[in-house]
Amino acid sequence: MKFLNVDIPVKNLPELDQGFVPLGLFFKEYSKNATKPLCIAVERSGGQVGVYETRIYGTPEMKAADDYYVDRLVKFLLWSWGGFKVSICGDDAVAETIRAAYSENGSRAFDKGFMEQVYETEFVVESLPYDQKPTAVQRAESIGRHTNGGRIGFDAGGSDRKVSAVIDGEPIYSEEVVWFPKTISNPDYHYQGILAAFHTAAAKILEKGGHVDGIGISSAGVYIDNKCMVASLFLKVGKEDFDKKVKNIYTRAAKELSNTLGYDIPVVVANDGDVSALAGAMGLGENGIMGIAMGTSEAVGYVDGDGNICGWLNELAFAPVDGQPDAMEDEWSGDIGCGVKYFSQDSVIKLAPRAGIELKGESPAEKLKEVQALMAENDPRAVKVYESIGVYLGHTLALYAMFYDIRHVQMMGRVMSGKGGDIIMDVASRVMDEEYPEVTFRPEAPDEKTRRVGQSAAAASLPEVK
Structure with a gap:
């Protein structure tokens, strides 16, 4: 393959996307001379x-x-x-x-x-x-793994919110509540839901004779100093309400609970991708963990080789992975070849018609379920969809390894569920064996111990309690 006067020796291309130009291979071959x-x-x-x-x-x-x-x-x-x-x-x-x-x-x-x-x-x-040239300045922070005392862990998802009450590292209560944060414009709806979850978990800790010593929050979006800067959970909230009521929504709720209980409770808010990587690190007992969740979008988190988070965005859904000039455009950013169209339900929906699958569902989630149902029956068309995503993933994990010190990659999310997820990981591993033998890790699914740690329980470990 020749691209911009650079010869790229590609052995593996997705069957349903033969024009794919693996950006990692382009970077590698371009740099040689x-x-x-x-x-x-x-x-x-x-x-x-x-x-x-x-x-x-x-x-x-x-x-x-x-x-x-x-x-x-x-x-x-x-x-x-x-x-x-x-x-x-x-x-x-x-x-x-x-x-x-x-x-x-x-x-x-x-x-x-x-x-x-x-x-x-x-x-x-x-x-x-x-x-x-400027000098590098990096201040990585230790994240989580604190288990002492009574803790509340809250995980804000797009379709449900989860909360855990944890005492000395042991979850004593967990619940999931369906909510609709992405479709509601009044931020008081979100605030009351968050506060209700805090109160529920606090009551469980107090019932056991405990004390609420910290609140840890896992939430999609970009958070700096516990402030929400950008988040799809609050998609419908207007700018004025966002600035006034959403930026500090989690610290406000924690302050209200503090006022109710009569003492200050430390709170830490982290991106949900980083918390998923933390859950993986806690489950494996290792560091250098990247977590990738393939669902509505591509959510990525990273815990470095020392067990720290780096204060990075890790919004790799919008980082480029494909060089082909007519790659699919991301409607949000207007750019082409970005991860969201390769490692989310959008990728399945993009590839299914190319495999001869006519999708009838109204919503993206329904369309994904159609392909998953075909995959459960070993339909060869669905197999091609997941094999093609596996080729994307193998090339892209090698690209990520150019920028991250990775020892384990844990694959999660709806797209990775069932037989399709197994095919994606198997094909990605084969591509990496053949094209990138120097890269030492291969994609893996979270083990049972990691699943038991859970997102909300991992979030509970975020605040350091003296």
Whole structure:
């Protein structure tokens, strides 16, 4: 396969998507003969700076490849690390291309606006000489695994909310309550649901003669200093109500419970992907864990090799994985080739017609169930869908390994359930064996111990209680 003057030796392509250009292989082959040093630095909150060293060609005949490579690299780093300032160090022309892309009317205007919302500051791209590149500043934090005392763990899902009461590491009560956070615009609905869950769990702890020592919360979205910056759970809430009632929704509810009980209760809010990775780390008793949940979207979390979270976004649903020029567009960001269309129910729905499956369901969830039902009967068309996703996954896990120190990847979510999930993991492992033997991990399903830890119980371990 030849792409932008780069030869890419691909052995495995998805049967239902023969135009797929594995971005990791492109990065790898592009870099082999590039000689001009380039550094990309990304600054995020708290003065933290991620630094990525690479090389480009810097020649007229490779300009298109250089621009594409750096564009995809910056995009990946932004959605992996998060940030509001990008420094391109070592090439003014490439820096100008990136600056134009991240302008008000540029091709990455969505990304610019999203990062400005998250970090509440203007997004900037600057060009620096290579010898003036910023220094990396990283402050990873220990996350969870605290089990002393009485704790409330809350997991805010899109279709149900879960709460656990935990005393000295042992869950004494858990419940799931159906709710509809994505369709309701009044944030008081969300607040009352959260507060009710807190009170239920607190009552169970008090019944046992315990004391509520901490509240840990797992919630989809981007959270900085326990504040909700962006979250699909509050999709219908208007901006004014969001700023006034949603940004601090979890700390407000914790404060109200504190006032009711008559003492302060520490609270920690974390992204649900990171908490799922934490649950995996607690279950396995190891670190360097990436958790990937393939459901409505692709949710990713990461606990590093020291058992810490890095303050990264890990929003890999919007990080690029495919280089083909006519890859499917993500309706939200307007970009193409991003993970959400490869590792969620959208991927199943995209591939099913190509396999000859006519989907009749109204909603994406119903369409996924149709394909899963066919898979349960070993329908060869459904097998092709899951095999193709397995090829996507094998190539993409090797891409992720370029940016993350991964020892285990745990695959979760509705798309991974049943026979289809087994096929995805088997095919992904074979692709990695054949194309990326240097990558040491393979995808795995959470074991029973990890499942028993559970998302809400893992969330309960978030606050450190003295």
